[in-house]
Amino acid sequence: MQQAISILGSTGSIGRQSLDVIAACGIRAAALTARRDVTELEAQCRRFSPALAVLTEEKAAADLRIRLADTSIRVAGGQEGLLEAAVLPEADTVVTAVVGIAGLRPTLAAIQTGKRIGLANKETLVCAGELVMAEAQRCGAEIVPVDSEHSAIFQCLQGCQDRGEVKRLILTASGGPFWGKSQAELEHVTLADALKHPNWSMGAKITIDSATMMNKGLEFIEAMRLYHMPPEKIAVLIHRESIIHSLVEYSDHAVLAQLGAPDMRVPIEYAFTWPGRGPAVAPPLDLAQIGTLTFALPDDGRFPCLPLAIQAAKRGGTATAVLNGANEAAVERFLQGEIGFLEIPRLVEKAMARIPVQHSPTLEDIFAADEAARACVNGLVLA
Ligand code: NAD
Ligand code: MG
Numbered sequence: 001m002q003q004a005i006s007i008l009g010s011t012g013s014i015g016r017q018s019l020d021v022i023a024a025c026g027i028r029a030a031a032l033t034a035r036r037d038v039t040e041l042e043a044q045c046r047r048f049s050p051a052l053a054v055l056t057e058e059k060a061a062a063d064l065r066i067r068l069a070d071t072s073i074r075v076a077g078g079q080e081g082l083l084e085a086a087v088l089p090e091a092d093t094v095v096t097a098v099v100g101i102a103g104l105r106p107t108l109a110a111i112q113t114g115k116r117i118g119l120a121n122k123e124t125l126v127c128a129g130e131l132v133m134a135e136a137q138r139c140g141a142e143i144v145p146v147d148s149e150h151s152a153i154f155q156c157l158q159g160c161q162d163r164g165e166v167k168r169l170i171l172t173a174s175g176g177p178f179w180g181k182s183q184a185e186l187e188h189v190t191l192a193d194a195l196k197h198p199n200w201s202m203g204a205k206i207t208i209d210s211a212t213m214m215n216k217g218l219e220f221i222e223a224m225r226l227y228h229m230p231p232e233k234i235a236v237l238i239h240r241e242s243i244i245h246s247l248v249e250y251s252d253h254a255v256l257a258q259l260g261a262p263d264m265r266v267p268i269e270y271a272f273t274w275p276g277r278g279p280a281v282a283p284p285l286d287l288a289q290i291g292t293l294t295f296a297l298p299d300d301g302r303f304p305c306l307p308l309a310i311q312a313a314k315r316g317g318t319a320t321a322v323l324n325g326a327n328e329a330a331v332e333r334f335l336q337g338e339i340g341f342l343e344i345p346r347l348v349e350k351a352m353a354r355i356p357v358q359h360s361p362t363l364e365d366i367f368a369a370d371e372a373a374r375a376c377v378n379g380l381v382l383a
Contacts, residue, residue, distance in 0.1 A: 003027065003028060003092055004027065004028040004029070004030040004090050004091050004092060004093075005018070005022055005027055005028070005029060005030060005091055005092075005093045005094070005095060005118075005272065006029070006030045006031035006032070006033075006050075006052075006085055006086070006088055006090075006091040006093070006094045006095070006110075007019065007029065007031070007032055007033070007094075007095045007097060008031075008033050008082065008085060008086060008094065008095065008096050008097060008098050008103070008106055008121075009033065009034065009095075009096070009097035009098040009099070009103075009120075009121075010029075010032040010033060010034055010041065010044055010097070011034040011035075011037040011040040011041055011044070012034070012097055012098075012099070012203050013097075013201065013202045013203045013206075013264070014095070014097035014120040014146065014203075014264060014268065015032075015034070015095070015097045017264050017265050017268055018095045018097065018118070018268050019044060019047075019048065020265055020281060021265050021268050021269045021272065021278075021281050022048070022272070023048075024269075024278075024279060024281045025269065025272065025273070025278050025279065025281075027272060028048075029044075029048035029049070029050040030050055030051055030052070030088050030090040030091035031050050031051065031052040031053070031054065031084075031085035031088045031090075031091060032044055032045060032048065032050045032052075032053050032054070032085075033053070033054035033055070033056070033081070033082055033085045033098075034054075034055055034056075035055065035056050035057055035060075035098075036055060036056075036057040036060040037055075037060075038055065038060050038063050038064050038067065041053060041055060041064060042064060042067050042068065045064075045068055045071065045073050046071070049071070049073065050073060051073070051074065051088065051090050052073070052074050052075075052076060052084065052085055052088055053068065053073050053074070053075050053076075054075070054076045054077065054081035054082055054084070054085045055075075055077055055081070056077065056078060056079060056081065056082050057077070058077040058078055060077075061075055061076065061077025061078070061081065062077070079105070082098075082106050083105065083106055083109050085106070086106035086107070086109040086110040086113075087109050087110060087112075087113045089113075091115060092115060092116060093115060093116040093117070093118055093271070093272060094106075094107075094110040094115050094116070094117055094118065095118040095120060095146065095268070095271070096110070096117060096118070096119055096120055096121040096124065097120040097121060097146075098121055099121070099123070099203060099205050099206070100121075100123050100205065100324075100328050101123050101124070101127050101321075101324065101325065101328065101367075101370050103121030103123060103124045104123070104124045104127060104128055104132075104363075104366075107119070107121060107124045107132065108128075108131075108132060108135060108363075110141070111132065111135050111136050111139055111141040111143075112135065112139050112141075113139075113141075114139050114140050114141050115141060116141065116142045116143075116144060116271075117136070117141060117142070117143045117144065118144055118146050118268065118271035118272065119143050119144065119145050119146055119147070119271075120146040120147065120268075122147055122218050122219060122222045123218065123324050123328070125221065125222045125225045125226065126218050126221045126222060126225075126320050126321075126323070126324045127320060127321040127324050127325075127366050127370060128321070128363060128366045129221065129222070129224070129225025129226075129320070130225065131363060131366070132225070133225055133226070133228075143226065144270070144271040144274055145222075145226060145267070145271070146264070146267050146268050146271050147219060147222065147267070148245045148246075148262075148264060148266075148267045149171045149172060149219055149223070149245055149246040150219070150222060150223060150226055150246070151245065151258070151266075151267030151270055151271070152172075152244075152245035152246035152247070152257070152258035152267075153169050153171075153223065153226075153227065153246050153247075153248055153258075154226075154270075154274075155258045155270065156246070156247065156248040156256040156257065156258055157227070157248060158275070160248075160250075163227070163228070164251075165250050165251045166227075166229070166233070166248060166249070166250060166251075167233070167249045167250060167251050167253070168233050168234065168235050168248075168249040169223050169227060169229055169233060169234050169235070169246070169247075169248055169249075170234075170235045170236075170237050170246060170247040170248070170249060170255075171216060171219055171220065171223060171234065171235070171236050171237070171246050172236075172237050172238075172239040172242070172244050172245060172246050172247070173213065173215075173216040173236055173237070173238050173239065173298065174197075174198060174199050174200070174210070174238075174239070174240055174241075174242045175213075175238045175240055175296075175298075176197060176198070176210040176211040176212075176213065176215075177193060177194065177196050177197055177198055177210075177211055178193075178194075178211055179238065179240065179299075181302070182302075183301075183302055186302060186341060186342055187340070187341075187342055189211075189341045191334065191335065191337060194207070194208055194211040194334075194341060195207050195208070197210055197211075198240075199241070199242040199262045200242065200262055200264070204335055205328070205331055205335075208331045208334060208335065208344075209305075209327070209331065211341070212303065212305045212341070212344050212345060213298065213303035213305045213306045214305035214306070214308075214309065214327050214331075214344070214345075214348075216236055216298070216306050216309075217305050217306045217307075217308065217309020217310065217312075217323075218309060218324065218327075220234055220236065220306070220309055220310055220313060221309060221312070221313045221320050224313055231310060231313050231314055236298050236306065237295055237296075237297070237298075238295065238296040238297065238298055239293065239294065239295050240294055241290065241292075241293055241294065242262040243259055243260070243261075243262070243285065243287075243290060243293055244257045244258070244259050244293065245257075245258050245259065245260060245267075246258065259285060259287075260282065260285050261282055261283050261284070261285050263282035263283065265281045265282045266281075266282045269281055269282075303345075304345040304349070305327070305344070305345050305348065308323065308345060308348055308349055308352065309323055311352070312352060315357050316357070316359065317357045317358050317359040317360065317361055318355075318357055318358045318359075318361045318365060318366060318369035319352065319357045321361075321366045321369040321370050321373070322351055322352055322355045322357070322369050322370075322372070322373040323348060323351075323352060323373075324370065324373075325351075325369065325370035325371070325372070325373030325374050325377075326347060326348040326350075326351035326352065326373040326374070326376065326377050327344070327348050328374065329347075329373065329374040329377035329378055330343065330344045330347040330348060330377050331344060333347075333377070333378075333381050338381060339381060343381075347377045347380055347381070348377075350376070350377075350380060351373045351376040351377055351380075354376055355369065355372050355373060355376060
């Protein structure tokens with residue numbers, strides 16, 4: 001079991017659930033960070049007494065510094081503060097729970113100190129997965145996925161000595177709030193409808209990604225990078241109940257699955273306790289009460305974000321950073337009420353068509369591709 005944990009994005013959905021887990025397991029908090037939520041971060045600091053608290057918005061950090069003046073907690077601000085939290089020597093594990101490509105630099109910094117990464121921030125692997133995994137290997141940093149599907153696969157791979165024996169990774173997908181809706185109905189869905197996920201309570205960006213199925217596309221790429229699998233060996237299966245979190249099919253057609261109540265505290269806890277297991281934080285699974293589990297194939301026609309992501313994965317290079325940057329910009333516009341739901345895949349597709357792919361990119365090439373994709377989407381929205 002790990003002893004002290006830093007949480008990047010501690011006021012968010014994954015961040016707060018990570019704090020539940022460390023409280024239940026008796027693990028200390030080393031650093032806690034957020035963007036601007038002073039009140040929530042102050043409350044967390046008073047409860048968990050980290051060595052360092054960071055708000056990336058400088059004004060908010062100045063406010064927090066005043067509020068915590070009666071404690072010994074150090075307060076920092078800005079991107080430098082976030083990077084400092086990522087490498088704080090007191091922590092042996094860092095949970096990356098910020099949203100989007102903003103997680104890339106701090107995740108790399110934490111990896112370079114050889115810490116275990118509890119990886120929630122999937123966008124990091126989508127944009128720069130090959131670089132990040134190579135750096136983790138070089139620095140001896142363990143990357144343990146927090147994303148429930150990837151944690152399920154990680155659990156189903158325990159004891160597998162030879163990855164050549166894996167025939168397929170099968171990612172399950174709830175289908176989100178709009179599964180089964182017609183194209184005409186999808187034209188008119190609202191932001192409020194999109195924010196209502198049937199099974200999970202999550203941050204706004206990933207909730208919209210779940211509604212478009214881009215979340216499964218990002219997870220497809222995340223699985224390729226984490227497990228060094230080609231796209232042909234990854235499949236997606238709609239499973240509305242979110243009880244089977246994912247499956248691994250082996251060469252002999254044995255299929256292993258990991259099941260549990262839809263509660264992120266299970267994969268979060270496993271990222272801390274692996275290769276062991278800790279106490280129960282999430283409720284038990286009652287299969288007799290659930291009764292039936294259902295499965296279907298994805299609907300690529302009505303949810304084009306998943307095939308777009310697979311296309312980007314096959315192109316490789318900066319294509320996945322373009323996909324991600326375009327999606328981040330489009331989702332932001334949708335959250336601001338500036339575009340309709342179906343504009344999200346249309347904008348991503350246009351950005352992918354317009355921005356040339358660069359192969360074997362450096363980190364700076366990846367950031368440039370991200371910028372180009374955002375500029376393209378923002379330009380198209382304003383046009
Ligand atoms: P959230 O919006 O609830 O929380 C995000 C946290 O990061 C907050 O503390 C916020 O202050 C901070 N933050 C956001 N943007 C930032 C920035 N630019 N710089 C610094 N700090 C920033 O998000 P969430 O739902 O907890 O998701 C976090 C990450 O975990 C995402 O990458 C998401 O895809 C992934 N994830 C989430 C879930 C889930 O159940 N919520 C499941 C799997 C994976
Ligand atoms: Mg997931």
